[in-house]
Amino acid sequence: MSEVRVLGVAGSPFSRRVELALRLKGIPYVYKEEDLLRKSKLLLECNPVYKKVPVLVHGGNAVAESLVILEYIEDTWTAGYHLLPEDPLERAKARFLAKFIDEKCLPAVWMSCWSEGETQKNFIEESKEHLCILEGELKGKKFFGGESIGIADIAANFLTIWVDVLQEIAGLCIISEDTHPVVWRWAREFLKSDVVKECTPKREKLLSMFQAQKDSKMAK
Amino acid sequence: MSEVRVLGVAGSPFSRRVELALRLKGIPYVYKEEDLLRKSKLLLECNPVYKKVPVLVHGGNAVAESLVILEYIEDTWTAGYHLLPEDPLERAKARFLAKFIDEKCLPAVWMSCWSEGETQKNFIEESKEHLCILEGELKGKKFFGGESIGIADIAANFLTIWVDVLQEIAGLCIISEDTHPVVWRWAREFLKSDVVKECTPKREKLLSMFQAQKDSKMAK
Incomplete structure (x- = not known):
């Protein structure tokens, strides 16, 4: 299974959205706290458009924007818990x-x-x-x-x-x-x-x- | 097959988004031009939150917000043309x-x-x-x-x-x-x-x- 990383900041509800979705699905991940005053090279590479957290990095591929990430999580891990209804x-x-x-x-x-x-x-x-x-x-x-x-x-x-x-x-x-x-x-x-x-x-x-x-x- | 209606206005690119998605999928629909100065009872009932076009009415159920409608169209008519990739x-x-x-x-x-x-x-x-x-x-x-x-x-x-x-x-x-x-x-x-x-x-x-x-x- 490819590694899942979340780039986030502690006080951000948007970062917590991503963590919550992964936890509801039971997907293990590594959390990396970002310093928004000194953004990491990884963050800038992963989200060159907005340069913002959260970013989900999965198997080396980055997804940005929390609601887009939630859809990605739902599309990727299809077994078990569902974030969206079927209908x-x-x-x-x-x-x-x-x-x-x-x-x-x-x-x-x-x-x-x-x-x-x-x-x-x-x-x-x-x-x-x-x-x-x-x-x-x-x-x-x-x-x-x-x-x-x-x-x-x-x-x-x-x-x-x-x-x-x-x-x-x-x-x-x-x-x-x-x-x-x-x-x-x-x-x-x-x-x-x-x-x-x-x-x-x-x-x-x-x-x-x-x-x-x-x-x-x-x-x- | 349930009737599909689109409530829109002529100059709106958002209304055209919905029509385009339906046409790409080959879904027949009835288009109803709205007068934004005198919004129809149907529009207000279908989109009480924003009171805006476009609205898609399918089998009596309304969906609003053009990007949400596009996802609905993709989820509903799954055969043939795809608006989103599979991966x-x-x-x-x-x-x-x-x-x-x-x-x-x-x-x-x-x-x-x-x-x-x-x-x-x-x-x-x-x-x-x-x-x-x-x-x-x-x-x-x-x-x-x-x-x-x-x-x-x-x-x-x-x-x-x-x-x-x-x-x-x-x-x-x-x-x-x-x-x-x-x-x-x-x-x-x-x-x-x-x-x-x-x-x-x-x-x-x-x-x-x-x-x-x-x-x-x-x-x-």
Whole structure:
């Protein structure tokens, strides 16, 4: 079996997406922490377009962009655990949701926590609208993927510990048990999974990383 | 066989992506032109999240977002023509490129044609960088998909007649035979395909549509 390597950074939910998918499938891998201030030659060679983590290197071939990597993992290791359902319509729904979470929810929530004034107000409003859509999608289901964790759940990992920490640093409340009970319950359920636990950063570590990031931003 | 409907608008390269994929697969469909100023009840029901075209309705089920629709088409009609290669690594490369074209190239080129001053200068610069990456990807190949049109080619349809028309309206030259000969040659090759011809708007029609859009913007 060819070696599988993941190039990632500790605080990145995108890097954790890849690790989580590999762990759900039971694929052994070697993790390599990257320093984004001094990107390795390997990272630059593997992802010359974006020069970003995560990158999956499998048998010497590199795949970049976390959602593309998840599809690659699903296509490559076809036995056992599935990240996508079999039915084409259900696959499309899962892909639509993963894309929506990635392109809409995540940037809006992230920007809510890192902006100020009117801009922040607009991002918070947008985040809440997006989260209401997720509430609707999750109704009556344990996970976005139904009874088990699927591609949309993996894409939404950011809505667990990351949002929790960012909200605390920004002094905001975008997601709570009161405002979005279904997404809130989903996050608790997701974090209960042993495989998720294995590749979720410790809250205190994440808090100090993002606090340092905020302090450095404020000092500029 | 369940009825296949495409909700689209005439000037949209995204709507044409879906039509092109169906035609390459030989799937008969009914096309329904939408009026974006008075969106149909059907469109709003089918795509409540984005309220946008294109939407594919198949056997009463709706799928939105053009790249998600292309994957659905590939998953549903598995015989005959393939939009994605079989090999997982090649599939990942095709998906990476389609995503890059959709999220990076297209917005940069579009904004180059609709902005002014310093902003425009930056978008033109960005567009050229992205196009150079596409030049590299196409070297030695007829299409992004190799010998036949694949998902990345379909995603790049915008770089043919649309860019041609937008450049003329904006009085710009972002892509030409001199600046990006490989992408330029690709566009000519792509437009030679009979199936592409069947679902590419006429140049004059597109020109008058976008000219009207520009005039209306200028009048504001």
